Amino acid sequence: MLTITDLRKSFPSPEAGGRPVEIVRVARFELAAGQQFGLRGESGSGKTTFLHLIAGLLAADAGRIDFDGVDVAALGEAARDRLRAERMGYIFQTFNLLQGYTVLENVLLGMSFGGGRMDRDHARALLERVGLGTRLHHFPRQLSTGQQQRVAVARALANRPRLVLADEPTGNLDRRRGQEALALIREACAEAGAALLLVSHDPEVLGQFSAVRDFAELNRPAAPGAA
Amino acid sequence: MTLPLILYRSLRQHALSTLVTAGSIALAVGLLMVVWMVKAQSQRAFVETSTGFDAVLGARGSRLQLVLNAIFHLEASPGNISAADFEQIRRHPAVKAAIPLAVGDNYRGYRIVGTQEELFTKVEYARGRRYVVQPGGRVFAGAAHEALVGSFAAERLGLRVGDTFQPYHGLIFDPKSQHEEVYTVVGILEPTNTPADRVLWIPLAGIQNMKGHDPKFATDLSAVLLQLRTPQAGFMLDMMYNRQGNRLTFAYPVGAIVANLFGKIGWFDRVLALVAYLVAFVAAGSVLASIYASMSARRRDLAIFRALGARRHTLFTAVVAEAAVIGALGAAAGFVVYGALLMGVARIIRAQTGVALDVFAGHPVLWIAPVAMVALCALGGVIPAIKAYRVPVAETLAPTS
Ligand SMILES: Nc1ncnc2c1ncn2[C@@H]1O[C@H](COP(=O)(O)OP(=O)(O)O)[C@@H](O)[C@H]1O
Ligand SMILES: [Mg+2]
Numbered sequence: 184m185l186t187i188t189d190l191r192k193s194f195p196s197p198e199a200g201g202r203p204v205e206i207v208r209v210a211r212f213e214l215a216a217g218q219q220f221g222l223r224g225e226s227g228s229g230k231t232t233f234l235h236l237i238a239g240l241l242a243a244d245a246g247r248i249d250f251d252g253v254d255v256a257a258l259g260e261a262a263r264d265r266l267r268a269e270r271m272g273y274i275f276q277t278f279n280l281l282q283g284y285t286v287l288e289n290v291l292l293g294m295s296f297g298g299g300r301m302d303r304d305h306a307r308a309l310l311e312r313v314g315l316g317t318r319l320h321h322f323p324r325q326l327s328t329g330q331q332q333r334v335a336v337a338r339a340l341a342n343r344p345r346l347v348l349a350d351e352p353t354g355n356l357d358r359r360r361g362q363e364a365l366a367l368i369r370e371a372c373a374e375a376g377a378a379l380l381l382v383s384h385d386p387e388v389l390g391q392f393s394a395v396r397d398f399a400e401l402n403r404p405a406a407p408g409a410a
Numbered sequence: 411m412t413l414p415l416i417l418y419r420s421l422r423q424h425a426l427s428t429l430v431t432a433g434s435i436a437l438a439v440g441l442l443m444v445v446w447m448v449k450a451q452s453q454r455a456f457v458e459t460s461t462g463f464d465a466v467l468g469a470r471g472s473r474l475q476l477v478l479n480a481i482f483h484l485e486a487s488p489g490n491i492s493a494a495d496f497e498q499i500r501r502h503p504a505v506k507a508a509i510p511l512a513v514g515d516n517y518r519g520y521r522i523v524g525t526q527e528e529l530f531t532k533v534e535y536a537r538g539r540r541y542v543v544q545p546g547g548r549v550f551a552g553a554a555h556e557a558l559v560g561s562f563a564a565e566r567l568g569l570r571v572g573d574t575f576q577p578y579h580g581l582i583f584d585p586k587s588q589h590e591e592v593y594t595v596v597g598i599l600e601p602t603n604t605p606a607d608r609v610l611w612i613p614l615a616g617i618q619n620m621k622g623h624d625p626k627f628a629t630d631l632s633a634v635l636l637q638l639r640t641p642q643a644g645f646m647l648d649m650m651y652n653r654q655g656n657r658l659t660f661a662y663p664v665g666a667i668v669a670n671l672f673g674k675i676g677w678f679d680r681v682l683a684l685v686a687y688l689v690a691f692v693a694a695g696s697v698l699a700s701i702y703a704s705m706s707a708r709r710r711d712l713a714i715f716r717a718l719g720a721r722r723h724t725l726f727t728a729v730v731a732e733a734a735v736i737g738a739l740g741a742a743a744g745f746v747v748y749g750a751l752l753m754g755v756a757r758i759i760r761a762q763t764g765v766a767l768d769v770f771a772g773h774p775v776l777w778i779a780p781v782a783m784v785a786l787c788a789l790g791g792v793i794p795a796i797k798a799y800r801v802p803v804a805e806t807l808a809p810t811s
Binding site: 231232235238240241260261264265266267268271273275277280281282283284288291292293295296297301338342 | 415419711716719721804
């Protein structure tokens with residue numbers, strides 16, 4: 184379902200006098216439909232950049248990202264936006280909930296940019312699934328951190344995605360809640376039939392996954408100045 | 411559904427600046443519409459009022475003053491003309507109708523004008539319109555101490571058929587200068603929406619013979635309203651009175667003199683319109699400023715929308731639409747401002763001149779101004795919208811911790 188080949192991304196680096204420094208260079212990575220995969224990596228190793236590339240939030244410099252039969256890396260920005268809106272879910276470390284919108288509205292907006300209608304029943308069902316059935320009209324600031332995390336999970340699943348990308352989703356939670364949240368994400372994705380690609384620097388988090396890889400093994404950017 | 415939700419939430423989040431901005435837009439739109447309506451309506455009313463008579467003959471002086479005094483019952487009469495002059499013009503073959511007027515008295519600030527019954531029975535005071543006496547009343551009789559009262563004056567003075575009053579001397583109300591004569595109201599006129607509504611009409615001889623008026627000038631008149639048989643007659647009489655003679659002024663054509671007056675006071679509504687335009691631009695500017703100011707607060711929201719798959723142009727549209735909605739809210743409230751202002755202005759104009767504006771009349775400005783304002787606001791939204799369009803998603807959403 185997701186096959187990445189020779190993916191590259193560089194950023195201009197102030198350290199290198201503004202010259203581009205390669206952050207991501209992934210020769211090959213595969214993820215099957217419905218599969219759950221954990222990537223472990225040090226902070227600053229390019230995990231977020233990697234997920235942004237898959238989600239189409241960043242344009243790749245080179246390579247292919249075959250997702251469901253389309254090469255994300257070859258698409259223009261608008262097409263990438265559409266693809267993300269229709270078929271991907273994204274869970275951020277900081278949740279990135281919309282503060283001015285209720286819990287229900289956050290989830291509704293997660294399903295509406297792909298041109299789909301706002302399915303309130305589906306949104307409610309998702310929020311009930313993550314245990315927030317009684318908090319539909321709360322605003323994010325009225326929720327605990329753990330509850331906010333669960334809104335983010337429900338929102339990521341709102342558009343019935345084929346793939347959920349999770350970037351350190353437990354980074355802002357204590358250990359016990361982190362474990363709970365992770366279990367919830369994995370169960371919810373499994374129930375929804377979505378594949379899950381999760382990145383984290385926390386070995387404990389990744390213990391839950393049967394498929395785990397070191398990001399450093401996968402990502403081998405050229406050393407600065409080598410290019 | 412997405413766009414309305416985003417607009418609603420965004421406007422709610424910035425409710426105060428939304429309100430202030432919409433308020434200034436309401437003011438601008440209301441003001442613009444009032445300026446245009448008052449201009450259009452007063453011009454219509456004045457021009458319409460002056461369609462009944464072709465010319466006014468009076469003492470030597472300003473034509474405009476003559477017209478204002480004889481037709482609009484404003485200003486003082488420039489002087490008197492003799493009965494002989496009246497007879498001469500009345501008998502002139504080119505003259506279809508000649509109605510004498512005598513002014514000089516008032517009743518509690520409302521002018522008393524002496525004239526002949528013909529004004530109410532024979533002639534049209536404006537094209538196609540005649541005075542009509544309200545049921546239960548009649549026109550005053552020849553030399554009796556009787557009065558026919560204009561509708562506005564009757565209403566304001568509380569006069570009804572059968573009531574009596576004693577005139578005061580002069581055009582300006584002075585309680586110390588009351589005449590001895592007692593007049594009886596024998597009729598009230600139907601409203602004409604012209605200055606005549608403010609007048610108390612009595613027989614010509616009434617003014618002329620009022621005790622305290624100099625008997626030497628008892629047969630004098632203030633002016634003569636004229637209907638001519640042909641336009642050529644007007645030019646001929648103009649030649650005769652204005653060029654060859656030097657005692658009298660023949661104000662002709664009345665329509666052109668009134669139009670000329672509007673030309674002279676045109677600067678006034680141009681200044682008002684300029685003020686309204688300025689307010690409109692300031693309002694559009696404040697739309698820009700308020701949306702722009704809320705933009706940095708919303709940077710993160712916009713980036714999140716993008717992460718959820720919103721396209722750049724969707725966000726651009728949302729911001730422009732928000733500006734337009736603020737404009738539309740303001741424009742809608744502008745009709746309230748318009749209604750209140752116009753009623754007030756119309757009441758003042760009515761009280762001062764007797765001319766009634768048609769408050770409910772339609773005019774293109776009533777849709778042009780609101781639509782233009784909404785467009786201007788949308789335009790003001792473009793700059794913040796470009797900013798929204800450019801929000802870099804990955805950078806904005808990068809965790810700051
Ligand atoms: N927009 C950018 N411009 C320049 N450098 C960037 C940008 N985004 C990320 N980087 C750099 O790329 C590297 C990897 O960042 P990131 O993908 O966030 O790592 P991780 O998520 O593994 O902590 C960092 O050194 C960071 O400074
Ligand atoms: Mg990261």
